[in-house]
Amino acid sequence: MKHTVYVTRKIPDEALQMLTSRFHVRMWEKEETPVPRSVLEEEIQEVDGLYCLLTEEINEGLLKKAKNLKIISNMAVGYNNIDVEAASKRKIMVTNTPGVLTETTADLTFALLMATARRIVEASDYLRENKWKTWSPMQLTGQDVYGATLGIIGLGRIGEAVARRAKGFNMNILYHNHNRKKDAEAELGVTYKEKEALLKESDFVVLLTPYTQETHYLIDEEELALMKKNTILINSARGGIVNETALYNALVNGEIWAAGLDVFEKEPVDRNHPLLTLPNVVTLPHIGSASKATRMKMAIMAAEHIVQALHGETPTHLVNEEYF
Ligand code: GLV
Ligand code: GLV
Structure with missing residues (x-):
């Protein structure tokens, strides 16, 4: 059976296609509006992979609702938006995008x-x-x-x-x-x-x-x-x-x-x-990594991490490595 992935914002096609060619993908289609909490709470329940941005707070309350989640892939180097301890307890991988930015x-x-x-x-x-x-x-x-x-x-x-x-x-x-x-x-x-x-x-x-x-x-x-x-x-x-x-x-x-x-x-x-x-x-409005080339690399790297994790491999940039 195909894995399912939820993407919390419209991401570049190159990154999205890496996911849609392998998984059932649902995405919050808007670019300038973050996914409403109620939608995220609903979507997270069944998915195997979550592709998110630093605008989403991934806390324990949210993770409690997730029954199948195996990976949270953050399209950012910083991951303070994610409760890594709560994810680790549930054996959910957390990845970030260092280096490229x-x-x-x-x-x-x-x-x-x-x-x-x-x-x-x-x-x-x-x-x-x-x-x-x-x-x-x-x-x-x-x-x-x-x-x-x-x-x-x-x-x-x-x-x-x-x-x-x-x-x-x-x-x-x-x-x-x-x-x-x-x-x-x-x-x-x-x-x-x-x-x-x-x-x-x-x-x-x-x-x-x-x-x-x-x-x-x-x-x-x-x-x-x-x-x-x-x-x-x-x-x-x-x-x-x-x-x-x-x-x-x-x-x-x-x-x-x-x-x-x-x-x-x-x-x-x-x-x-x-x-x-x-x-x-x-x-400035949080634009540190905002060059066209770098944001594209980050988007693709975050998609790669989902592919790796759901194919049973260790993602390249696993934050909570010690749990796996
Ligand atoms: C942006 O702030 C990032 O952490 O990648
Ligand atoms: C983040 O990439 C840092 O190590 O500064």
Whole structure:
């Protein structure tokens, strides 16, 4: 008998065909609207495979309804939207899409860093709003990137790719990671620091850790207070790593200079979000991995994981490997 798969959003045809050629596939056909919870709760009951996005919270309550589920394939590298423990208990495989998005996400992280440092969005608006009347010495002046000190918190694949870019800008690169990475230190010339020291010394603090219980509010009032007044905070990982209220206060009170954010604690946000009201915040709608080529690779990789799992193979990027 053919296995059945549910796909929670319209995905590219190339990825979809990999599934429809092998399985009974049902899909939430919309692109801009996430699947309603009631539909997901209904669909999950009988399926063998679930193809989902980071917009779906796959929690224990949902998994309790699943009678045949063998694999949850997340089309993202981060999988904090999935209760992996609850899945593991039920012998359900969980997969993510690492590697293919590393350079694309590092590009975006660096773009956000530069846009924030040099006030690119504000300056562009200034022009479009007809405010440009003359050239003046200190008009729209920002912070230098070249030669500045960069502190990377979370030196994984993406963190290392950001460090490689920073080398080209002659930056002094510090990092903090749960384990020290001597190979990266030798290869990239990065220096390990305790979190406090990194926060005190960095002109740019870039967050690239996974979002877990340990990294929830990793940057809170106390950490922001350690940063220099000229520091720029960049978050292209997950919103919950930063306490947004504390960040808002630090930006308004001039404790730090600016922030560049690709992610928020609760997404999506709208223009009334307090952080979107500040001129020294550059914000993006979670587009770190959003190049055409990379999103296609992620979509195909997530489909491959379903094919592998339902054919009795170990998927290439199995998150809860120790259970199988
Ligand atoms: C996107 O944020 C991802 O985790 O892939
Ligand atoms: C994610 O891919 C990371 O390791 O940074």
